[in-house]
Amino acid sequence: MSSVLLLIGSPSRISRSSALAKAIGQQLTERGVDVSFASLRDIPAEDLIAGRWDGEPAKAFAARLAQVDALVVSTPVYKASFSGALKALLDLLPERALADKIVLPIATGGTLAHLLAVEYALKPVLSALGARHILGGVFATESQVRLSSDALNYGEFDAEVSSRIGQSVEHLAELLAFANARKHTATGTKAPQVRCSA
Numbered sequence: 001m002s003s004v005l006l007l008i009g010s011p012s013r014i015s016r017s018s019a020l021a022k023a024i025g026q027q028l029t030e031r032g033v034d035v036s037f038a039s040l041r042d043i044p045a046e047d048l049i050a051g052r053w054d055g056e057p058a059k060a061f062a063a064r065l066a067q068v069d070a071l072v073v074s075t076p077v078y079k080a081s082f083s084g085a086l087k088a089l090l091d092l093l094p095e096r097a098l099a100d101k102i103v104l105p106i107a108t109g110g111t112l113a114h115l116l117a118v119e120y121a122l123k124p125v126l127s128a129l130g131a132r133h134i135l136g137g138v139f140a141t142e143s144q145v146r147l148s149s150d151a152l153n154y155g156e157f158d159a160e161v162s163s164r165i166g167q168s169v170e171h172l173a174e175l176l177a178f179a180n181a182r183k184h185t186a187t188g189t190k191a192p193q194v195r196c197s198a
């Protein structure tokens with residue numbers, strides 16, 4: 001079975017970018033993908049600030065990441081870039097932690113002004129960690145995401161955003177199915193199916 005880790009990169013407990021990641025996780029689960037969640041809030045703030053890459057929380061996160069086929073990483077836009085706390089977490093990862101991973105970046109911002117923050121700020125960092133399959137990603141403005149009032153980060157999205165979520169899930173599912181088939185061809189075993197419409 002293909003596996004995906006969703007990394008929540010917003011410091012806020014109630015978060016629109018997390019709602020986008022959650023919706024993507026739900027759709028991937030419906031397609032038979034094994035989805036798990038991690039949040040930068042799982043790592044103690046002292047470890048993030050001190051760059052404690054050899055602490056147990058950072059090592060546990062890196063070990064979970066090493067197990068999966070793909071990473072979905074969500075972040076708010078802060079000061080024309082991705083969140084600094086997310087950078088502090090990515091800094092704790094070993095070199096080439098994203099080699100062989102498919103990566104889907106997700107971001108929300110106050111306005112469209114910083115639509116390209118993922119392109120010029122986040123993608124180079126993902127690439128420095130060895131990622132070679134970085135998908136186009138999904139960006140939404142705050143006004144395109146309505147959060148439920150229960151603080152669980154379930155959201156409703158504008159039609160345009162919903163459509164981009166659907167396209168990204170489809171693209172990711174296709175790449176996962178391809179990677180899965182290649183892995184099983186190499187080992188001579190039968191690949192379980194990831195459902196994609198192509």
Ligand SMILES: Cc1cc2nc3c(=O)[nH]c(=O)nc-3n(C[C@H](O)[C@H](O)[C@H](O)COP(=O)(O)O)c2cc1C
Nearest residue numbers: 010012015016017076077078079080108109110111
């Ligand atoms: C400290 C801070 C800085 C921000 N800087 C920007 C910015 O530079 N550009 C922008 O479009 N939105 C900016 N915003 C708005 C957030 O990107 C927006 O509210 C986003 O949806 C928050 O995501 P979250 O709910 O997942 O935390 C900023 C918000 C905060 C709290």
